[in-house]
Amino acid sequence: MIQVDNVQKRFAQQEVLRGVSFEVKQGSITTLIGRSGAGKSLLLRHLIGLDQPDSGRIMIDGTDIVGMRTSELNGIRRRLGVLFQDGALFDSMSVRDNVAFPLREHTTLSEREILDEAAQKLELVGLLSHGSKYPSELSGGMRKRVGLARALALGPDLVFFDEPTSGLDPITRGAIYRLIETTHVDGEITYFLVSHDITGVMAISDEVIMLHQGRIVAQGTPEGFRTNPDPVVQQFLLGSPDGPIAID
């Protein structure tokens, strides 16, 4: 589904991505973990085509999106859904209109059908009764759920999640993970998460990838990750301040 091949990115003197390569299987839930500032969100932006790498290839379903024209890229983006870190909801629109936005832009459905579809997605995330509210009236967890409803509106093949549980209390975090699991249909839809919440993602992911100092240092199943002897992986899993990962 996704194939990242030797992607490099540098900002002035800082080399953020130093030849990142990995694959994401179709229909899986794959999570990219790493410390804050490791370049996870930057890598995610590359996968959506919001940023361009200095070198390397990013294949989505066999098509290299690096250097692609916006019009071509938009053809691929129509099959994607993205849940941004804070939801990135349009604050000038109601919750219902936020979810209806991609449907209005990319379908020929009637207004009634669009509103029905938006209501269905809001029901899926348990926010049907909040459709007329504005994003500023919602809690952080609710905004993320609306963001998920919007990301799923067009029935995408691939959904990206940027830190889906950051800044949330443990119970809301659990609810978000449950939503991710329940909305994921094995084999049909691929979820790619970026997170540093190791406990939560280990429970729901089929595969975990770790980014450290601009490189992929480990990739495997959550079980394989737990038994990985690499001291960098173990320090991250334990959340220990002592070890090869230096604290900035």
Added chain:
Amino acid sequence: MRSDNFLQSSITGILETTQDWLAQFGGILMFLGSFIYWTSKPPYRIREIFRQMDFVGVQSGMLIVMTGAFTGMVSALQGYNGMSRYGAGSLVGATTALALARELGPVLTGLMVVGRVGSAMTAELGSMRITQQIDAISSMAVAPIQYLVSPRIIATTLTLPFLSVVFGFSGMVGAYIISTEYLHIDAGAFMSGIRDYMTPNDVTQGLIKAFVFGLILSLVACFKGYNASGGSRGVGVATTQSVVLSSVLILFSDYVMTTIMF
């Protein structure tokens, strides 16, 4: 030795500032190119253009009427003060009308709209940028320039000439009241001066200027907001820069157009 260092740092400073300005100018031209490209492609967001026209035009109406009226009153008083020294006080209607149509109307309307609309556009787009709303639009396969920028620039560019006319009309009403009621100039003399000395070309020049000012201020406002970075402080900086740059460019382009159309 110390003066050499001072000279060197001064030259470096000037070169860096020039480089920044050129980069900014180049960025604005490229942004204009993107605007033209995306505006020419469907879908044409007519509804959004009308929504922006309401924000730029209708909601600025009272501000423009008030500033126009006061400008007309002051112009009449100052014009009378100067011209009555040569015994031409009754020509105050004509000179105020000329000043409002050719210069004060478009320029002051432009500057007022920079303050009310340009700053709001920069702040809105800037906050959309830093909260990833613009990224979200891109990720949903919608061109943000086409969705956010094109309607704002089209609406402002088309609305500013109308606002300039409203400004001019309000100014003339203010000037008429002051001239006839306070300065006791004959109403007939006031009106005939306008009829005798004003030409359609004077109005056309003002409208062309207002059109260009609308394009400049909305282009700069959208460019600054669209490219804002650095959190809420960055949005504040972008808004300030947008207002300053738009105002300077309006006055500069006013000089250039006045020279050309003189």
